[in-house]
Amino acid sequence: MVQQEIKRDDPLKRATDAVSEEDLEHMLLNIDDLPSELTGFEIEREGILDNTSMADHGFPGQTVESIGARGRITGYVREFAPEELETALDGDLITVGTVIHLFETDDGPSQWIDDIFLKEFLESVGNLNDNGHELIHAEQLELSGFYGKAASIFAIHEIPNGTLGSTIVDFSIGRLLGVTFAVTLGETQNLELAKGLALSLERQVVSVALGSTY
Numbered sequence: 001m002v003q004q005e006i007k008r009d010d011p012l013k014r015a016t017d018a019v020s021e022e023d024l025e026h027m028l029l030n031i032d033d034l035p036s037e038l039t040g041f042e043i044e045r046e047g048i049l050d051n052t053s054m055a056d057h058g059f060p061g062q063t064v065e066s067i068g069a070r071g072r073i074t075g076y077v078r079e080f081a082p083e084e085l086e087t088a089l090d091g092d093l094i095t096v097g098t099v100i101h102l103f104e105t106d107d108g109p110s111q112w113i114d115d116i117f118l119k120e121f122l123e124s125v126g127n128l129n130d131n132g133h134e135l136i137h138a139e140q141l142e143l144s145g146f147y148g149k150a151a152s153i154f155a156i157h158e159i160p161n162g163t164l165g166s167t168i169v170d171f172s173i174g175r176l177l178g179v180t181f182a183v184t185l186g187e188t189q190n191l192e193l194a195k196g197l198a199l200s201l202e203r204q205v206v207s208v209a210l211g212s213t214y
Contacts, residue, residue: 012147013106015209016174021102024076027176027205028098034080035196038096041080049075049099059120060129070116071108075101090186094164096193098201099179109172110149117170121153134158141167141191146202148172154189167191169198173205 025046034041051067051074058067079097088094103109121138128134137156144150150171157164167190168181180197182190 010174012206012209013174015211016106016176019102019174019176019209021074023208024074024100024102025078027100027178027201027208028076028078029197029201029204030078031080033200033204034096035193037193038080038093040083041096042083044079044081044095046078047076049077049101059116059124060127070112071104072112073102073104075099088185091184091188093182093184093190093193095181095183096197097179097181098197099181100201100205101177101179103175103177106172106175108175109177112177113149113151113170113172117168118151118153121155132160133164137187141189143169143191143195145195145199146171147206148174150198152191152194154191156187163187165189167194169194171198171202173202173209176205176209178202178205 031043051064051072054067055062055064077097077099079095081095082088085094118140122140124135125138134157135155136158139154141152141154143152148171150169152167152169155166157166163186164183165187166181166183168179171178178198178201180194180201182194184190
C-alpha cells in the first residue's frame, strides 16, 4: 500500500488544525484499548511531554531550542508495564507505550520522521548515552497501512544489566505525530504488536480530531 500525504484541503487536515493541547491525552490508548496479549499490564507513567523533557531524554545534542525550531509544541505520553515486572524473563515485554506530539504545521511530523526518528537512530549505532545505554543495532522495518507517512525502527540497546529490544512506530496525521513502542528484555522484535497499537492509536487520534466525545 502506497502511503499518501494529507492534501491541504483534506477535512482531516483541517480537523487537526483545530486540535488543542488539552485534546492530546484523550488521543492516547488506555488500559481498555490494549490487545488481549497485554492483559495484566497497568499504567506505569503518563503525563505532558514538553520540549524540555524531550531534550532531556532524547538523542544527544537535542535542545529545547532545536526541538522548538522544528515546530514541535508539546506532547503527551502514556506507558504501560506488566504488574509482575520483576519476574520478567528474556524475551518478555516490559514496557509498551503511546505518545502524541503536536506541531505548529502539518509539515512538522513528516519531517520529524525523516530527520529525527529515522536519521538519528540509524546514525547513532555505537553511541553510548549518559545513562549507560549503548545503541548496538538499529534497522528500519517495512511498514504500510497508515493514512499518512509512517516508519518503524527496531533498535537494540545494551544497558548496564542486560539488553533491550525496542520496536517503534511513528506516523503522521496533519500536524500530529503518533508514536507507539514495545520494549522487551533481550533482542525480540515486536513489529506486529507495535503496528497494531499504532493503528489503534491512529483511529483514536482521528476520532478525537473529528470531534467525537472523549
